[in-house]
Amino acid sequence: MDTLLAVRARGITKCFGDVVALDGIDLDVARGQVHGLVGPNGAGKTTLLGLLLGLAVADGGRLEVLGTPVERALSVPDGVAGFVDAPGLYPSLTARQNLAALAALRGLDTGTAGIDDVLGEVGLTDVADDKARGFSLGMRQRLGLAAALLTRPRLLVLDEPSNGLDPAGKRHVHGVLARLAADGTAVVLSSHRMDDLEALCSEVTIVATGRVVFSGPLGKLAAENRELDYRLRTSDPVTARRVAGDTAGIRIVDDSGPRQDADVLVVRGKVAALDELVADVVRADVAVRELAPVVSPLEAAFLALTERQEAGR
Incomplete structure (x- = not known):
């Protein structure tokens, strides 16, 4: 077991009926690394993110998250946070109330100061007492990121976190993720925005038809023998x-x-x-x-x- 890895997957398979979503996936994500996950629609990215968050369990292969084998659903260790598709929010609650409710559900002793801190980190202080139902897509994405940050994760899993963000909001989120990685948090980031991935990621994994077709440093993709x-x-x-x-x-x-x-x-x-x-x-x-x-x-x-x-x- 490599203690420097936040994620170690070997031969991961996952099927839904006759559909093979993941077909022998290998993945290594180092601590303190922003790792990009890229692929066309239907490639298996969402399924893989769900496994990392413990929302489902693989049919075959071996998955270790933060050094712990994941062998059944909802069994990922503490320190894993994030969202798939879109963050789940209570539309009738304010941003601050959403985070307080989440903290209570997770048994987190964050207090008002902790909630205000994460709202400030994602740039939502000015709308902390506004109801989530009135939030734009970009604001909901940032509130979802704030919810993940409440747990002070060691592995952060994000699905299209830049959706709906204006340039200022995107730069703000990029800064948050870069700081997390610098502090040792591993970030797995799925996005269709190549500029986001190139700005943030040191390594990427490209998935197609449920299989890894490339995994490694970005510089390797821009090899000098490619026209x-x-x-x-x-x-x-x-x-x-x-x-x-x-x-x-x-x-x-x-x-x-x-x-x-x-x-x-x-x-x-x-x-x-x-x-x-x-x-x-x-x-x-x-x-x-x-x-x-x-x-x-x-x-x-x-x-x-x-x-x-x-x-x-």
């Missing part, structure tokens, strides 16, 4: 196009049609060739104003891996 499309914005697009056409390993993507950004060129190549292109453009006395992937490395890898898995079913 990606990049937007190249320069001060002289005509010269940049000529240079790109002469640079080994670079292809100009045919993006014919009306374009608002006439100074942008879309090129395809590996990282080493892109580095050479930038150097060549600068040597041609052209300023490089932007070089950015059209699709993020995580999203490109996600699409390639999941499409390959679907095709091989």
Whole structure:
């Protein structure tokens, strides 16, 4: 048993009738790590999150959470918190009353100060005495996060926590999760937002058709041998196009049609060739104003891996 792991899963299977939701899942999540869980709809993400929260039990394999084997439903150890799909709230109660009710149900001795602390952490102090029924989706997500924080979790499991958040709210939640990880809490985060995962996660697991198709550091997905499309914005697009056409390993993507950004060129190549292109453009006395992937490395890898898995079913 690895005491540095918050989650250790080996060969996890779960079926619902004839439907195989999880098919031999392996997963390691280290303490103090934000670990992303990615996959298309129906891939098995929600089922896996439910197992981590103790809402169900696996049909086969071995699951350890915070060093404790999980062998039946509702048997996860203390220190696990989070939500799947959406947080459950009492709409007729205020934010503060919702948290007080949860604390009472869990036997938590938090007091008013503890409740106010977590409301402040998620940025809901100003609406603490407003009823939850009037909350936006983003506010409900933040209240669900506050409910999870009440327990001071060592493993936090979150399903689409950025749903409905405006940019300020998203930044606030990102800050909370980063601080939790820095303090040693393991966070398992499922999201369709690739920008969230790239901003927060050190490692990701990609699931398709109930199987793991990739698990490891984000940097491994953006390996330098992978060709990606990049937007190249320069001060002289005509010269940049000529240079790109002469640079080994670079292809100009045919993006014919009306374009608002006439100074942008879309090129395809590996990282080493892109580095050479930038150097060549600068040597041609052209300023490089932007070089950015059209699709993020995580999203490109996600699409390639999941499409390959679907095709091989």
